Each structure stands twice: as structure tokens, then as C-alpha cells.
Amino acid sequence: MSTVQQETLAGSKSAGNIWVKRAWPWLACLVIALLAPTVLSSGHDIHMLSSMAIMMVFALAYNMLLGNTGLLSFGHAVYFGFGAYIAMHALRWSNNAVLDGTGYGVPIELIPLVGGLAGLFFGIIFGSFSTKKAGVVFAMISLGVVGLVEASSLAFTGFFGGEAGLFGDREDVNSLLGIEYGRSLTVYYLMVFWLFVCALLMFLLRKTPLGWMANAVRDNPERAQFVGYNTTTVRFMQFSLSAFFAGVAGGMFVLVEEIVTDEAIGFLLSGEVLLAAYIGGIGFFFGPIVGAALVVYLESNLSSISDAWLLYFGILFITVVMFAPMGIVGIIYQQWFNFRSGGWKGTIPARLYCTVTALIGLLGFICIVEMAYHYLRSWNPSAPMTLFVTTVDTTTALPWLVSVAILLVGLGLMLFHARPMLRRAVEAAGGNK
């Protein structure tokens, strides 16, 4: 029996069921997004939530290149940045129009769209030559382009605002819905709206002929040519569309921050979006979403807890690249799949033991890093330092010895006792990892 028939049969019987199955992750995300501000309600938290929404759109756009088309870009912030700058100019122009009473300007809800069109425009320009080749050549050109643009951002001060950047005001703009966007919570809901629109569009894009052929070009460019597709055109179109969504993220950024500086267009942000997409998992649609949330959370919270946050961030990235190339979502998916097929049966104690020893090792490592930062960077290394629940003096040997001991015990137990134990348990349970 053909599957078309099966599909239509299933459709007539339980169309509702299939819709629920497909839509529940989206609905769950929407509920979480809408309810998040009730838990994380401080000004700082809501700003963080908005930043997450922006980063999610940006990371999803980035993954259209890396995950879907196999293009590794080191300079995707260029399109985010141009989106942000042009959206900022649109915002300022609208500010003036409203203040002068001379016109209507661009309504605030559509400012991200302006950013998207700007991203698309520059994506078409830079993509026209950078997508001729994939692989190393593409990566190098992307690096060149971001260097070029970052350098010009300080040279052309009229457009980029120089080092001070450009300011705008989201309160003095017309709104399509007649809403005042002064409060950060209101802006957050606008961000959620754009996030869902963009995420849905990018999700659907993966299922179009272009999205399919992007995968085909990633996996086997030669065969893609021999079924009639120009690989350069496929890459170029994916690139331009990705730049559009990156630009939308830039436009969203303008509304939240009301300021754009050269940080929005440079190397650093380009690297950050790569990290976000990769840590989350480039092989999964939801990967970059999780990655973006984590990266923004770490940036906005870990940085206030620890001076060494960038170090932890780097280590996290290296760990993911080396031990879990499918990313966080990949691990969760794999374990869930495993769990569902009964792979956890009889191995749960071993798994717990393995996790706990790893955490103990991690604790020792964090203690050493924190004390080292305190010892090397503080004005007075002998000043008492708060470390978790205790207070230590980093100029004495005891805390160091204890920390190293914790690290060695944790790591040693995990590597030489817990892991072999887990392996035996898995083998005994039927060999499923």
C-alpha cells in the first residue's frame, strides 16, 4: 500500500492527533515563553529573556548555514549588525518623524522587518561571491568580510556612529497596535512574537525543495549537481535567507537595547553565535534555541558570579566539541531514545554514580580555578575569599590541597571506577549504550 494512502487514511482518522503531535513542542515553548516573565520578573531577568529571544533567532539563522547547508561562517554578525544599524536608522528617522509631527515613520512592530531586509540586501551582496565555494574557502572569506566590515564600522562614523554607537528611542515611535513599548516587559512580548514567526518560518524552510537540496549539497555536492542543481545557487539562496533572519535578529536587538555599537557587527558576536548553535546541537532544529538560551544565561548571570566565566565558557565549548559533537539537544535526544527503548534498565545506579563522581571532579576544578583567579588577580591575595559555603585564604596550602584532592578523587573515581562499572552494567543489560 502506498504511503500516500496511509497518510490520507491516518489523516482522516486522527488529523487532530497528528497536529497535537507536531505542535506540542511549539505550544510548550510558547507557554514557557509567555510565562517566563512571571518567574524571572526582575528588570535584569526580563532583559535577559529578551536577549535570549534575539539570540535564538540569530542562532537559528546561523544554523541554516552550518547545520543545514554545511557552511561554516566566522562572520555572520555582519548581517546581524547591518540589520541592527539600518533598523536603528529607521528607528531614528521614525523618532524624528514623530517628534516633528511631519510623518508617521516605521511602526515599531515592523522595525525588525527593516533589519531583515537590510540583512537580506547585504547577504545578497556578500553572498554573491562568498558562496562560490564551500568549506575552507567559504570560512576564510567570511572571516575576511567580518574583518572588513568591523574596520569600516569605525571609519564611517556617519553611518555607524563611531565608537559611541547610535541611539534611538522606542517610546517615540508609532505603533500598529497603539501600544506603548516603554516597559521592557511589553518589548519582551514583541520579541516573543518575532521569535515565533521567525522560528516557524525557518522550520518550514527546512521542508521546502530549497531546504532539502541544502542538505543534499551539504552531504554530497557532486550528486546534487547530477540531479540538476547548481550547488552555488543553493548555497547562495540559503545564505541570503539566513542573512535575512540574522538581520531580523539585529532589528529586534535595536528595540531591546535602543543602542547599537560596533560590538553588534564584529568578530566576537560572530563567534558567540557559532558557539550557541554548536553547543545546542547543529543537527537538531531545537539545538540552536537551547544553545542560545544557555549562552545568554551564562553571559548574563555567570559573569556576575565568577570572573572566570569566559574560561568556563571556553571549556564548555571544547567539551561539547570533543565529547558531544551532537550538542546538548543531541545528548538529551540520544538518552531519551535510549531510555524509551529500555537501555537504562539496570544501569541507573551506575549512571547516577558516574554523574556524581563527574560533578565532584568538576567541583574540585572550579575551586582551583576560582582560587587561582583570586590569588593572581586580587589586590590582596591573602584577603579572605568566599568559596561556596566556606571562606578560605588562598595564600595557605590547605585549601589548595583540599581542592586538588577533591578533583583527583572525583576524576579518578569517574575514570577508573564509575565508567568501567557503567560499561559492565550496560553490557550486562544487553550492550545498548
Added chain:
Amino acid sequence: MSQGNALTLSGLKKNFGRAEIIRGVDLDVRDGERHVIIGPNGAGKSTLFNLISGRMEVSAGEIKLFGKPIHNTPPHKVNRMGLSRSFQVTNLFQNMTTMQNLRCALLWGMGHKYAFWKLVNKQQEVTERAEQLMEQLNLTHRRDVPAGLLTYAEQRALEIGTTIGSGARVLLLDEPTAGMSRSESDEVVELIRQVTKDCTLVMVEHDLGVVFNLADRISVLVYGEIIATDAPENIRSNKAVQEAYLGTEVH
């Protein structure tokens, strides 16, 4: 005369540096025939295919597909003009399922091009055609298995399916039975017979059983030159061919 030709090669040459691989090939492939190219290892058979399909640039000479020049044209354009090829080493989208591979092969030919405003799964025509193909290839039960996990014989069948999927009228098959057992290769030959009914077929093949079974005409390529093109029975009795190639294998 040239109206009846699907593919015309004239004065075709290819050299890599100073090594001449194809040294002046003239060949007419008639519309609708099954033309097999045989020759010893290193004779340049695969290079010839690479030149025809646009994978390599020619050094001299020309190739015409239904009278239109196609040499030095990029592969995707050659494909759109109605020539499709398979590969000696299986060349599929390994991570995609059987169904997805076939759909990818069908998309361009069915006019969907680079569309990003419609969903692949909603294109009933593509789905139906892919299922029909899958039926012909005997791969229906392997619908959702990634190509990389199919057996070798199944991969070869899918390779043929992907090649004919684009709706091309001229097919180049590069050793479709390479590395197969007798019974597997018989099945593939039967499959080729069935699915290429209305097409012109150019094939490279080593297995002489397959060659004489399938071919309408045979060309013998030796050291970059075609030394004979004729019907199977005449090739069998051709002295030059026997000396150059068949003598050691046919008794």
C-alpha cells in the same frame, strides 16, 4: 544522419598534463539504443563518462547531445538538458532515506527548482512518482532506511533510480554491476532493462555476460581510442578486438 543520434562525440581528447587519456574519440550513440563501452582497465572509460557528463573539461573536440554542444558545460546544466549518470562508486545522499534520495532526484525535473515557498511533502506528484520508482526498484520495503544503511545491491539499485529520476532521456551508467554476485547482477540487468525502456543508454561494463546480453551495439575503447563499434555478434568475431581485449577472456 545526425538526427538519429542522441549523443555525438567527435575528435574528443583529454590529457592530464602530458598524459593523454582520451586520444581522439569519435562515437555516435543512436537515439533509443543500448550502447555498451568495453575495454581493458585504464582504457579511459570512466574518463570518457566524466567528459560527457560535464564532470571534467575536454582538452579538444566536441560532444553533442541531440545536436546541442554540451562539452565544458557544468554538470547541473548537462543534467537539465536531459543527460543523467550513475557512478561506479556508489554516490548517494548517505544520510537521507531511500524515499528522500528519490525525491531529491525528482525535484528539479518536476519543476520545483529552488522553491522555498512550498513543502516537499505536500507535492503529491513527486511523492507518487517516487513511490512508483521505488516499486520498480524493489525498494518499497526500505522506504525509510538511510541510503548508507542499505545493502550494496540495494544501493546500486537506488543509484540507478536516482539516475533515471530526473527524467533524462540519455543515461550513462558506469559499471552498474560492479562487485556483484551473478544472481545480483542478473537482477540489476533485468532492472535496467525495465526502467530504461524509453531511454538511450550508454553503459560501461566489465562483465561480458551482461554486455552481450544487454547491448544493441558495443564500442571497444583501448588506450583512449575506439577501435571498433558494432553489433555484439560482429564485435565477437572482430579480429582487432579479439587481439586487443577479448582474446584472453572469450574462448
